Amino acid sequence: MSGSPRSEALFAESLRHTPGGVNSPVRAFRGVGGQPFFVQSARGARITDVDGRELIDYVLTWGPAILGHAHPRVIEAVKAAADRGTSFGIPNPLEVDLAVRVKSLVPSVEKIRFCNSGTEACMSAIRLARGFTRRDTIVKFDGCYHGHGDSLLVKAGSGALTLGNPDSAGVPADFAKHTLVLPFNDPDALRAAFAAHGNTIATVILEVVPANAGLYLPRPGFLELLRELTRAHGSLLIADEVMTGFRVAPGGAQSVFGLVPDLSTFGKIIGGGLPVGAFGGRADVMDLLAPLGPVYQAGTLSGNPLAMAAGLATLDELVAGNAYARLEALGARLQAGMEDAARSAGIPVRFQRIGSMFCAYFVEREVWNLADALHADRARFARFFHGMLDRGVYLAPSQFEAGFLSTAHTEADIDATVRAAAETFRTLA
Numbered sequence: 001m002s003g004s005p006r007s008e009a010l011f012a013e014s015l016r017h018t019p020g021g022v023n024s025p026v027r028a029f030r031g032v033g034g035q036p037f038f039v040q041s042a043r044g045a046r047i048t049d050v051d052g053r054e055l056i057d058y059v060l061t062w063g064p065a066i067l068g069h070a071h072p073r074v075i076e077a078v079k080a081a082a083d084r085g086t087s088f089g090i091p092n093p094l095e096v097d098l099a100v101r102v103k104s105l106v107p108s109v110e111k112i113r114f115c116n117s118g119t120e121a122c123m124s125a126i127r128l129a130r131g132f133t134r135r136d137t138i139v140k141f142d143g144c145y146h147g148h149g150d151s152l153l154v155k156a157g158s159g160a161l162t163l164g165n166p167d168s169a170g171v172p173a174d175f176a177k178h179t180l181v182l183p184f185n186d187p188d189a190l191r192a193a194f195a196a197h198g199n200t201i202a203t204v205i206l207e208v209v210p211a212n213a214g215l216y217l218p219r220p221g222f223l224e225l226l227r228e229l230t231r232a233h234g235s236l237l238i239a240d241e242v243m244t245g246f247r248v249a250p251g252g253a254q255s256v257f258g259l260v261p262d263l264s265t266f267g268k269i270i271g272g273g274l275p276v277g278a279f280g281g282r283a284d285v286m287d288l289l290a291p292l293g294p295v296y297q298a299g300t301l302s303g304n305p306l307a308m309a310a311g312l313a314t315l316d317e318l319v320a321g322n323a324y325a326r327l328e329a330l331g332a333r334l335q336a337g338m339e340d341a342a343r344s345a346g347i348p349v350r351f352q353r354i355g356s357m358f359c360a361y362f363v364e365r366e367v368w369n370l371a372d373a374l375h376a377d378r379a380r381f382a383r384f385f386h387g388m389l390d391r392g393v394y395l396a397p398s399q400f401e402a403g404f405l406s407t408a409h410t411e412a413d414i415d416a417t418v419r420a421a422a423e424t425f426r427t428l429a
């Protein structure tokens with residue numbers, strides 16, 4: 001972004017101390033070129049950078065800020081909790097309150113364990129599934145991202161895909177060989193994998209709505225087949241709802257698509273912007289976890305009162321109001337405006353959305369899997385990203401990430417975004 005002297009100076013300094021100058025790779029703008037700006041503060045649907053520029057934010061710290069940034073109810077809850085101490089390492093009442101609240105919203109969760117990130121949640125759920133089934137093989141889908149646990153950094157999405165290294169260095173071949181990667185929405189590949197390996201497959205983990213290679217949806221029948229095959233072969237089904245949980249519906253994507261997984265993973269929204277993760281599901285599986293059973297999993301800050309308080313305030317605010325109807329209306333308005341703007345400029349854009357999560361692929365075709373997504377014009381997306389940034393709109397800095405809306409976005413924000421998009425599309429023709 002032109003004219004950002006303080007961000008430029010901070011980035012130069014950060015590069016001296018932190019690899020790539022960032023604490024998470026996707027923030028480095030490698031997918032779009034240029035360098036990241038630094039945020040001074042954020043409120044509602046807006047972020048303000050260290051050079052005083054205000055931007056309409058569609059990244060929302062990658063999903064957690066579904067109420068917008070610094071929502072008064074969340075801030076108040078965190079302040080009140082902090083006044084009582086920040087972490088105890090001993091059970092506190094808020095852990096029970098949030099467990100009860102998540103269970104009330106997601107019926108497939110009979111028991112839950114909190115941790116500190118989505119990665120930890122997915123890593124732990126995989127270990128638990130392997131312990132429960134006494135099998136080693138896991139199945140994931142290409143382009144899906146389930147955090148940076150060793151077993152899962154195989155043809156992964158998000159930052160790994162953005163940087164073009166979906167298979168990370170440092171993961172022993174002996175780990176990766178237990179991970180089968182299938183194309184998403186491919187029933188034949190699914191059937192063949194179970195026919196060949198069914199009795200060794202511990203679990204299949206999926207993003208019910210893959211949103212780490214942009215955003216695409218399960219084709220009708222795919223999830224039903226997956227549930228049928230996993231059940232028939234004694235494999236557990238893990239729904240990774242770190243991004244979709246409490247985002248696409250109070251009960252997550254599983255409630256939208258009628259999927260009943262054995263385990264689910266959560267993160268982001270249930271921490272209200274503080275570090276949190278969780279995994280939960282069938283009690284007979286969860287009870288294999290230490291201290292009850294032989295599968296070890298632990299964390300110093302797991303269930304810490306600040307994250308629990310922020311998560312409770314977020315879920316209470318979401319469920320109390322008509323948040324999901326508002327998020328759907330805002331999403332539909334954005335989609336209609338963006339599609340009209342692209343069409344008027346003659347730019348092929350495939351806008352895919354579920355509720356308040358979306359992706360504008362620079363491609364003509366429908367996108368149903370990673371192979372389709374890889375046809376998107378990344379160079380054109382990068383020019384679009386910077387054009388929008390220069391016009392005051394911050395989109396995810398990668399064609400392979402989803403965008404998010406919050407209840408703090410207004411119709412005026414959407415209309416301003418669409419106007420910026422119309423101007424930007426015209427520069428791409």
Ligand code: KE4
Binds near residue numbers: 026119240243
């Ligand atoms: P974390 O470890 O980043 O809290 O969660 C990992 C994770 C697990 N599962 C899904 C479906 C996810 O989307 C994520 C993390 N999402 C990315 C954004 N696509 C986090 C952004 C980043 O890596 O900086």
